[in-house]
Amino acid sequence: MIYQVSPIAIVIFIIFVLSVLGLSFYFARKAKSASGYYAAGGQIHWGVNGIAFAGDYLSAASFLGIAGMIAFYGYDGFLYSIGYLAGWVVALFLVAEPLRRLGKYTFADALDAKFNSSAIKLTAAISTLVVSIFYLIPQMVGAGALVTPLLGFPHWVGVILVGSIVIFIVSTAGMTSTTYVQFIKGGLLIIFSLVIVVSVLNRGIKLNPYENYHSFLSLNAVLAGEKVSGVSDPSYSIAGQQNVAGLTFVKLEKSGVQSWWKLKASAETPILEEALSIVTPKEGPKLYNGEPQQAAKFYQVGHAKKIVIDGREVEETGPLGPLEYLRTLEDTEITRFAQKAFQFGDDKVMVFYQNVTSGREIMQPGLYYKLKKGATPWTRLDFISLMLALFLGTSALPHILIRYYTVPSQKAARKSTIVAIVAIGAFYILTLYMGTGAMIGGCLDVQSSNMSAPLLAKTFGTTLFSIVSAIAFATILGTVSGLIVAASGAVAHDFMDKFLKIDMSDHAKVKAGRIAAVVVGIIAIILGILFKNQNVNFLVGLAFAIAASANLPAILMLLFWKKTTSAGISWAIAVGTLTSLGIILLSPTLYEIYGLNPLDAPIPLQNPGIFSIPLGFITLVVVSLLTRNRRASQAA
Amino acid sequence: MHQQPAVELGRDLSIPKKTKLGVIFFLIYLAIYAGLVVIGTLFTSALEVRVFANLNLAVVYGMGLIILAAIMGLFYNHFCTKYEKQMHSKEKV
Numbered sequence: 001m002i003y004q005v006s007p008i009a010i011v012i013f014i015i016f017v018l019s020v021l022g023l024s025f026y027f028a029r030k031a032k033s034a035s036g037y038y039a040a041g042g043q044i045h046w047g048v049n050g051i052a053f054a055g056d057y058l059s060a061a062s063f064l065g066i067a068g069m070i071a072f073y074g075y076d077g078f079l080y081s082i083g084y085l086a087g088w089v090v091a092l093f094l095v096a097e098p099l100r101r102l103g104k105y106t107f108a109d110a111l112d113a114k115f116n117s118s119a120i121k122l123t124a125a126i127s128t129l130v131v132s133i134f135y136l137i138p139q140m141v142g143a144g145a146l147v148t149p150l151l152g153f154p155h156w157v158g159v160i161l162v163g164s165i166v167i168f169i170v171s172t173a174g175m176t177s178t179t180y181v182q183f184i185k186g187g188l189l190i191i192f193s194l195v196i197v198v199s200v201l202n203r204g205i206k207l208n209p210y211e212n213y214h215s216f217l218s219l220n221a222v223l224a225g226e227k228v229s230g231v232s233d234p235s236y237s238i239a240g241q242q243n244v245a246g247l248t249f250v251k252l253e254k255s256g257v258q259s260w261w262k263l264k265a266s267a268e269t270p271i272l273e274e275a276l277s278i279v280t281p282k283e284g285p286k287l288y289n290g291e292p293q294q295a296a297k298f299y300q301v302g303h304a305k306k307i308v309i310d311g312r313e314v315e316e317t318g319p320l321g322p323l324e325y326l327r328t329l330e331d332t333e334i335t336r337f338a339q340k341a342f343q344f345g346d347d348k349v350m351v352f353y354q355n356v357t358s359g360r361e362i363m364q365p366g367l368y369y370k371l372k373k374g375a376t377p378w379t380r381l382d383f384i385s386l387m388l389a390l391f392l393g394t395s396a397l398p399h400i401l402i403r404y405y406t407v408p409s410q411k412a413a414r415k416s417t418i419v420a421i422v423a424i425g426a427f428y429i430l431t432l433y434m435g436t437g438a439m440i441g442g443c444l445d446v447q448s449s450n451m452s453a454p455l456l457a458k459t460f461g462t463t464l465f466s467i468v469s470a471i472a473f474a475t476i477l478g479t480v481s482g483l484i485v486a487a488s489g490a491v492a493h494d495f496m497d498k499f500l501k502i503d504m505s506d507h508a509k510v511k512a513g514r515i516a517a518v519v520v521g522i523i524a525i526i527l528g529i530l531f532k533n534q535n536v537n538f539l540v541g542l543a544f545a546i547a548a549s550a551n552l553p554a555i556l557m558l559l560f561w562k563k564t565t566s567a568g569i570s571w572a573i574a575v576g577t578l579t580s581l582g583i584i585l586l587s588p589t590l591y592e593i594y595g596l597n598p599l600d601a602p603i604p605l606q607n608p609g610i611f612s613i614p615l616g617f618i619t620l621v622v623v624s625l626l627t628r629n630r631r632a633s634q635a636a
Numbered sequence: 637m638h639q640q641p642a643v644e645l646g647r648d649l650s651i652p653k654k655t656k657l658g659v660i661f662f663l664i665y666l667a668i669y670a671g672l673v674v675i676g677t678l679f680t681s682a683l684e685v686r687v688f689a690n691l692n693l694a695v696v697y698g699m700g701l702i703i704l705a706a707i708m709g710l711f712y713n714h715f716c717t718k719y720e721k722q723m724h725s726k727e728k729v
Contacts, residue, residue: 101651364692387676
């Protein structure tokens with residue numbers, strides 16, 4: 001690929017992973033009972049739990065996904081930061097304390113505390129599994145993306161590596177180990193993100209991000225009608241031309257190397273702008289900018305095109321304060337890269353061309369979610385749907401909810417949530433700086449947005465890159481551990497113990513949880529490989545939508561509506577899970593993954609929440625009223 | 637058979653007051669959050685207007701929501717702790 005593997009990165013990575021495993025062995029001794037395995041004995045300090053919340057929550061989506069999305073689409077990525085954090089308000093003000101009062105080990109226990117219903121146990125266990133697996137996919141995808149530049153392995157090796165380590169951690173130690181892993185990596189993630197942001201501000205904004213940054217060429221073009229017939233540099237010859245959706249791409253050849261350029265015909269003199277390209281010939285290896293991968297000609301990109309300070313153009317700003325940086329960015333023109341795929345003869349061609357965008361556009365919504373140019377009612381609905389799911393999803397995530405049972409009291413549950421909000425909020429503010437810093441830092445890999453933050457760190461030195469990548473890997477380990485504990489709890493505790501009523505000793509319950517952790521881990525590995533090219537943040541957004549649709553109506557109505565019945569809860573979970581899952585499976589993104597045309601998707605929504613969340617609430621109310629009346633008439 | 641909790645919890649007499657406060661705080665935050673969604677959906681151009689320290693409304697509103705969550709959380713904890721102390725001292729009397 002375009003990355004160079006560094007020995008120091010490998011050493012730091014191995015030290016990190018060994019430290020995490022050592023910690024797991026140490027705490028494994030404390031996980032002999034079911035209470036120890038699922039809830040760390042309920043004895044974690046609220047401060048530790050608060051930072052562990054942050055470690056659990058700031059997953060691959062937050063560090064890799066949000067920073068990457070901001071780096072590629074500007075403010076639209078920051079909307080995720082806002083929504084994810086706002087979700088904690090729901091958790092703090094409505095859910096934390098009451099849930100702590102009701103719960104035992106899992107959130108299904110809390111839902112079922114009042115009713116002792118088999119249907120609730122079953123549906124809650126299934127929704128926990130579905131949400132956890134959907135949340136696991138992006139973590140695995142993120143793991144794969146990380147090991148490529150760090151260790152030089154292909155994506156699938158990273159997925160298997162993280163899956164195996166986490167299965168080992170969870171199946172040996174359970175919640176205590178998971179808590180301390182999350183505590184350490186949560187704290188380190190925030191500290192080192194701050195280091196990156198201080199470095200970004202200290203560097204300021206530059207036209208040339210660093211010394212060896214590739215300088216993109218422009219050539220004057222001669223047009224004969226719509227055809228390019230010549231270029232200003234005689235060392236280039238024209239090897240072909242392709243029109244795609246109103247854009248014209250021209251293939252040039254120089255010294256036997258072919259490259260793709262984009263025609264800018266609207267300028268006074270038509271010009272060709274150099275682009276990046278990946279060509280997959282019918283036979284032979286892929287060519288990156290016309291040469292084999294080993295030639296390292298496929299550059300990392302993203303730079304400021306025009307910087308204006310106090311009305312005059314400058315080449316660089318020098319160090320900037322946090323507000324001054326954002327202000328200057330709004331007045332800067334930035335070269336982003338858009339992509340187009342087409343067939344040229346026997347070759348499959350992917351071109352990444354320069355797309356100069358004003359800072360004003362970048363620092364407001366609209367580049368990813370079409371709210372102005374190209375907006376339709378569906379795109380607007382998609383935006384509302386996303387914001388709704390992010391707001392309501394957090395307090396319905398099973399792996400977050402189980403953390404409320406690791407503290408000794410309701411007061412500790414509340415305090416740990418506040419610590420989490422402060423820590424997570426601080427981190428999310430940093431994402432805006434990391435994302436935009438990557439956008440102009442000449443470090444983007446146009447093939448994957450997920451590596452933007454670690455690659456930004458690399459522009460400040462290999463050591464920082466190595467530490468940040470190792471922390472990002474630990475981030476994934478921590479989150480995946482929490483998710484697998486939640487999923488194994490759903491299978492072993494909710495389903496086998498409570499629903500099937502299999503008579504198990506305390507030791508057998510822990511063993512069942514560990515076996516379930518291994519199975520869930522293997523499923524996550526397989527899905528992580530299949531979803532390789534998706535932005536991890538987008539995938540987490542889907543997990544939020546399923547959680548908000550399936551679990552939140554049940555949790556909130558149980559806490560705040562006295563007429564809620566057990567049938568209402570189980571039907572709401574079932575309807576919420578199925579509708580959100582159904583809309584996702586019929587969405588344009590999934591159509592793309594199936595290899596079908598996304599425009600043919602029957603539901604043009606990416607985010608299901610706008611329909612499935614209200615449907616969950618309506619189902620609960622209607623079924624509760626119907627079953628309540630039936631019960632009342634039977635009693636009469 | 638019902639599973640026992642990891643730890644047994646004591647009696648908390650301040651629950652009704654804390655619940656009411658939580659709902660009020662939630663509704664306030666929800667209204668402000670909904671404001672960003674409404675502006676983003678229907679009045680998108682308003683988000684580019686520079687409103688504070690020469691920063692646009694999108695940045696100020698977004699950062700403001702994150703900081704507001706932390707501030708409201710601290711206030712909420714302050715009042716909840718106060719209610720808990722009040723109710724428990726009444727119980728002792």
